[in-house]
Amino acid sequence: MKEIDLSTKLGEITLKNPVITASGTCGYGQELEDYMDLEQLGALTVKGITLQAKTGNPVPRIVETPAGILNSIGLENPGLEGFLADKIKIIKGYQLPVFVNISGYSIEDFVLLAEKLAEISCIAALEVNVSCPNIPGGGLAFGTDPELIYQITKQVKAAYPGSVIVKLSPNVTAISDMAIAAQEGGADIISLINTLQGMAIDLERQKPVFANTFGGLSGPAIKPVALRMVYQVAQKIKIPIIGMGGIMTGQDAVEFLLAGASAVAIGTATLIHPDAPLMIIKEIKAYLQDKKINNIQEIIGKVLN
Template sequence: MAAGRVDLSVDLAGLRLVNPVLVASGTFGYGTEYADLVDVSKLGGIITKGITLQPREGNPPPRICETPAGMLNAIGLQNPGVEVFICDKLPALREFGIPVIVNIAGETADDYVALAARLSECEAIAALELNLSCPNVKQGGMHFGIDCALTRTVVGAVREATRLPLITKLSPNVTDIAALARAARDGGTDALSLINTLLGMNVDIRRRQPTLANVTGGLSGPAIRPVAVRMVWDVADAVDLPIVGMGGIMSAADALQFIMAGATAVAVGTANFVDPGVTGRIIKDLAVFCEEHGVARIADLIGAAHSEESR
């Protein structure tokens, strides 16, 4: 079987992706930032930087800090607001010709509903990703994503406001992520994405103060990958919903771990900063892996590690 004939397409809650490789919210801007370096049109899809109803200036710097095989960030949802997004960012995003998944964040359930309703009026949006898990804002964000009842309420309210597929992004900063996954399912989400960043902190010992102005930040990168794979595994066991897996994916081998743990698609995040060409390489190497292992459709590998377990 030639790599070119491997079927990399997957079905994510009715959304057909030509390959399972997305870019994670906040790591790829609105696509155009990377257009000089990456053939964006070859991605399975793009998940935008988080959008809020009103513009947000974000957190004061320093906003990022390198950690062992990872990084902390506390951007604070800096974004131009939904109206500017629709006027200035969406037209260029549409030009890439790939599914555009818009990440939305709010301080209240009403914010999420208003965002979903507004974005539902726009053409060329493939799905919404509900950011219930941003660890770096004082209001909203993770506040919703760590509480089962709130998660169910917010997802349910958004569900009624839009016909777009809903992907609920879960926080790893919980004791039992499967419980949150069930709450999102009960609210009516079509899919789940996990994990958002792990809450972390670094101290600048020379200045005797936290390195980040926000004190805490979200940990991403290869350092969190085993945690993310385990959570995808747990959630895949708990609910029958498609999963977008993410957390420290740097290679096709990493992506395959998520897929075999139960993810239908994967999102590449921090790796884009390290190597802008990483997504193209992952897509190519996924096909090579399938070819070498006699896999005709990558979809056949979704949850493959679970079936091994049950043998």
């Protein structure tokens, strides 16, 4: 039998398979080296960075929900300076494409990050996080306003010569409008979806569990919502989509591909099974084998009208 072709394209970027790690669930890669050969992944998206270092939110930062996780990490990261000093050398060691996720409190933050990272050749793409629900005054505020999404995307594109991914928030009423705004701003790729905003209450203290009150819901619980949004957006935009949200198995991943995603990102699954992305690659391959499909491109967007 012919070798199955799992390769996929995200604009200018070719991935050997469609499986990517989601930002914030794989550190800078090296944390997972004990559990898997990272080079087998399609791409790696490293933990989000901000201009200034952030110590993140107080604990507790995580709560389990039925088939899901609420998190309120608060983007703990070493900041641009720490990233350049300590993390770039890790990324340089990889052969596979590495995406760097960036967050900011203002358009200027995003532009400054883009300018600085433009000088670094080992980064395959920037993922612009306009959707973090866990930082006050930032993130989510941008992701719910199409005009701001358009502005951020346009200005980051002007500052950064490489590929720009815009990661959208699901906490909106019309996701397609956000995706169109990013596309019009010049985005090369869309990531869909970030976490859904939720909350949990501590019955002993009779207070919200999180100091920040709200957290971001991820995991299998949000998969149907993510899938629906990918399906909707795929019908409205021409640029490729990285689908994510509760993908635990190869079957889940195939659903996203059928709905129009050109690649998928694995997040929560990796927190439970550190080698989950590799298992998912195997399961996607097994599905294609079973359906006698030699090229993964045949299933991408197959259920779209």
